[in-house]
Amino acid sequence: MTHNPRPVNKKFWTPGVYVMLAFMAAGAVAVIARFTGGIGYVSNLSTARPWGLWVGVDVATGVALAAGGFTTAALAHIFGRHAYEPVTRPALLTAVLGYTFVVLGLMVDIGRSWAIWKPMFNWNPNSVLFEVAMCVMFYLNVLYIEFLPIVAEQFKNSVRLPGTLALLNRPLEFLLQFADRLLDKFMWIFIIAGVVLSCMHQSSLGSLMLIAPTKIHPLWYTPILPLLFLTSAFSVGYPMVVFETTLATTSMGLADEMEILTPLIRITIFTLGTYMALKLGDMMVRGTWVYLLDGTYQTNAFLIEIILGVIVPWCMLLSLRVRQSRSLLFTACSLIVGGVALNRINVFIVAYSPPVSHSNYFPAPGEFLVTAGLIATLMFIYRFVVTFLPVLSGSREVSV
Amino acid sequence: MNINRRGFFKVMGAAGATAMTPAAGARAWESAAPPDAFGCLVDLTRCIGCRKCEEACNRVNGLPAPEISFDDPTVLDTRRRPHEKSYTVVNRYFPGTLDTHDQLVPTFVKLQCMHCQDPACASACIVGALTKKENGSVYYDVGKCIGCRYCMVACPFEIPAYEYHDPVTPRVMKCTFCFERISKENGLPGCAQICPVEAITFGRRDTVMALAKQRLKDNPGKYVNHIYGEKEVGGTSWIYISSEPFEDLGFPSLPDRPTPKLAETIQHGLFSYLWSPILLFGVLGGIMRRNEKKNVHGKDKEARHDA
Ligand code: SF4
Ligand code: SF4
Ligand code: SF4
Numbered sequence: 001m002t003h004n005p006r007p008v009n010k011k012f013w014t015p016g017v018y019v020m021l022a023f024m025a026a027g028a029v030a031v032i033a034r035f036t037g038g039i040g041y042v043s044n045l046s047t048a049r050p051w052g053l054w055v056g057v058d059v060a061t062g063v064a065l066a067a068g069g070f071t072t073a074a075l076a077h078i079f080g081r082h083a084y085e086p087v088t089r090p091a092l093l094t095a096v097l098g099y100t101f102v103v104l105g106l107m108v109d110i111g112r113s114w115a116i117w118k119p120m121f122n123w124n125p126n127s128v129l130f131e132v133a134m135c136v137m138f139y140l141n142v143l144y145i146e147f148l149p150i151v152a153e154q155f156k157n158s159v160r161l162p163g164t165l166a167l168l169n170r171p172l173e174f175l176l177q178f179a180d181r182l183l184d185k186f187m188w189i190f191i192i193a194g195v196v197l198s199c200m201h202q203s204s205l206g207s208l209m210l211i212a213p214t215k216i217h218p219l220w221y222t223p224i225l226p227l228l229f230l231t232s233a234f235s236v237g238y239p240m241v242v243f244e245t246t247l248a249t250t251s252m253g254l255a256d257e258m259e260i261l262t263p264l265i266r267i268t269i270f271t272l273g274t275y276m277a278l279k280l281g282d283m284m285v286r287g288t289w290v291y292l293l294d295g296t297y298q299t300n301a302f303l304i305e306i307i308l309g310v311i312v313p314w315c316m317l318l319s320l321r322v323r324q325s326r327s328l329l330f331t332a333c334s335l336i337v338g339g340v341a342l343n344r345i346n347v348f349i350v351a352y353s354p355p356v357s358h359s360n361y362f363p364a365p366g367e368f369l370v371t372a373g374l375i376a377t378l379m380f381i382y383r384f385v386v387t388f389l390p391v392l393s394g395s396r397e398v399s400v
Numbered sequence: 401m402n403i404n405r406r407g408f409f410k411v412m413g414a415a416g417a418t419a420m421t422p423a424a425g426a427r428a429w430e431s432a433a434p435p436d437a438f439g440c441l442v443d444l445t446r447c448i449g450c451r452k453c454e455e456a457c458n459r460v461n462g463l464p465a466p467e468i469s470f471d472d473p474t475v476l477d478t479r480r481r482p483h484e485k486s487y488t489v490v491n492r493y494f495p496g497t498l499d500t501h502d503q504l505v506p507t508f509v510k511l512q513c514m515h516c517q518d519p520a521c522a523s524a525c526i527v528g529a530l531t532k533k534e535n536g537s538v539y540y541d542v543g544k545c546i547g548c549r550y551c552m553v554a555c556p557f558e559i560p561a562y563e564y565h566d567p568v569t570p571r572v573m574k575c576t577f578c579f580e581r582i583s584k585e586n587g588l589p590g591c592a593q594i595c596p597v598e599a600i601t602f603g604r605r606d607t608v609m610a611l612a613k614q615r616l617k618d619n620p621g622k623y624v625n626h627i628y629g630e631k632e633v634g635g636t637s638w639i640y641i642s643s644e645p646f647e648d649l650g651f652p653s654l655p656d657r658p659t660p661k662l663a664e665t666i667q668h669g670l671f672s673y674l675w676s677p678i679l680l681f682g683v684l685g686g687i688m689r690r691n692e693k694k695n696v697h698g699k700d701k702e703a704r705h706d707a
Binding site: 034035036037038039040041043045046047048050051074077078079080082109110111112113114115116118119122123124125126127128129130131133188191192193195196197199200204207208209210211212213214215223226354355356357 | 568
């Protein structure tokens with residue numbers, strides 16, 4: 001590897017960090033309310049609307065937007081395009097954090113959080129959710145293993161615990177060295193496993209809703225939902241990398257990495273194009289375009305998703321000028337990220353209308369607070385980690 | 401990191417052995433409905449809306465006392481749904497038929513879990529806490545439940561309710577088909593036993609299905625020609641006959657295809673014996689190895705490219 005990731009040598013306590021702390025505090029209050037008064041105390045979930053914002057955003061959108069992790073790993077490590085290695089570490093960190101927060105979000109959402117381990121011993125192979133849960137569990141472990149060398153790199157040869165803990169210095173040092181060497185040998189297994197597990201659960205997240213044919217709007221209910229989820233996960237991976245790299249490099253005054261992002265995003269023209277073709281083709285084949293102009297909020301949400309979130313950014317990416325311009329590229333990628341996020345929200349929340357009770361749902365303030373709190377915590381930890389661990393390409397740092 | 405040749409073939413050999421028997425496992429989807437399930441026939445032409453079944457259900461299942469007494473008929477006109485404190489409710493509909501005095505004729509509809517033959521809730525449940533028992537009951541084992549509420553997403557009748565206000569040990573709440581009672585010799589569900597007008601007939605599903613057909617045949621013109629639950633979502637243990645069209649009585653129009661069929665077919669087609677993940681692992685491993693080799697040979701080029 002010729003790139004040189006380093007801890008970012010910048011002030012940690014910025015105004016942005018205080019804003020994050022405020023959201024975290026508000027979220028914590030809502031979480032406490034959830035665990036004292038019950039899910040019903042903070043949310044608008046009901047018999048007919050058992051899944052809402054937490055599943056749609058914290059879980060489904062969270063998993064989709066963490067796709068940068070496996071898509072960059074596949075590119076750099078499996079397809080051997082080592083030039084892209086500088087972006088694998090931040091993408092890996094996003095995936096580690098993203099999936100950790102998916103699990104935390106699940107803990108809030110499921111009624112018996114303390115029983116979250118039970119699927120490991122009570123298998124239901126008919127259940128799509130069972131498969132998703134198993135994949136997410138294994139993948140989370142794979143991600144931590146993939147991240148370990150980054151920790152080892154920073155701390156090996158420098159384990160200096162204070163006081164009596166100093167006794168542990170040598171064993172810890174040994175452990176880090178050992179893990180580092182052992183992992184290096186077997187890392188390829190974990191890297192491939194991570195990609196395989198990702199393909200499995202990214203697509204199965206789409207299969208989840210196939211069990212509710214009468215509840216999901218026909219614009220979204222299609223047997224190829226798993227394929228659409230998989231291709232959209234492929235599509236959103238690199239735009240997500242562009243999105244967060246641009247945000248991180250801007251907010252921390254690092255070099256913009258455009259010489260990597262511009263060629264990287266060319267691949268997205270192909271993946272997003274495939275997703276777009278599948279989605280439009282599916283609409284034609286099933287004849288669901290008849291709904292397009294009926295003016296309901298569901299149809300409008302679909303139009304925004306497909307036009308602003310897929311077609312417009314795809315056309316933008318075709319132009320070299322867009323791919324080379326930092327702000328235009330950021331715009332296009334933000335649209336793609338927003339489009340995939342909206343797709344997950346649409347499938348899990350907007351498209352869902354229970355035909356017997358016609359029950360409506362809009363998230364309660366408590367639900368928003370929990371979700372915002374989780375996102376703020378994720379950003380806080382990201383900021384913390386890149387400040388102290390070698391994740392971002394520090395060699396490219398510029399002074400501001 | 402590098403992928404060494406021997407290690408790669410060792411892993412792939414082990415995986416390949418499992419993967420050799422792939423798609424053979426993806427058999428065509430088959431219904432898992434038990435052969436002699438019990439069932440209940442609800443004859444809506446007989447129900448008089450006395451709410452005795454609601455009361456009996458509350459008693460035999462030890463549910464909390466209701467907010468409005470079971471003697472109060474005023475609740476009949478609100479469109480109630482079964483909820484976490486009552487497994488069954490009776491609602492009154494006026495679909496438009498007039499009697500000889502030009503008065504609207506009411507039809508009363510009892511709602512509870514339909515105990516589907518191939519229940520979507522059981523197929524969906526992440527831990528298999530919901531299962532279709534041999535006697536036809538769709539049984540809930542709270543000891544396995546994690547509270548994901550996917551069963552509620554899946555149920556086409558929107559039946560399972562949830563104890564949303566219990567912060568630590570909430571349960572999924574739905575009609576049990578009085579599992580313990582009907583498991584005993586000559587046991588009857590609480591609601592079927594109490595009904596004063598025999599609107600609810602309990603028996604083998606085949607038997608009550610035959611009875612329903614008999615009633616339709618013996619009383620030409622009295623019933624609409626539809627046994628609700630005979631074919632809906634692949635059939636349900638609870639079935640209904642009525643003199644009014646079911647659409648006018650709040651029953652959802654549902655396809656005949658068993659709800660879990662599509663999702664289960666896709667899942668098993670892709671993942672039986674984990675053939676597709678193993679195959680993908682092999683392909684990606686092969687690509688990775690080839691690229692590693694290429695990189696060793698082309699180191700200079702790579703370095704130039706990276707600089
Ligand atoms: S009615 Fe709903 S809860 Fe009852 S068995 Fe069928 S799917 Fe399950
Ligand atoms: S809420 Fe409980 S019963 Fe329902 S699907 Fe989840 S684990 Fe199964
Ligand atoms: S079968 Fe039992 S649980 Fe179900 S409605 Fe009747 S009395 Fe209630």
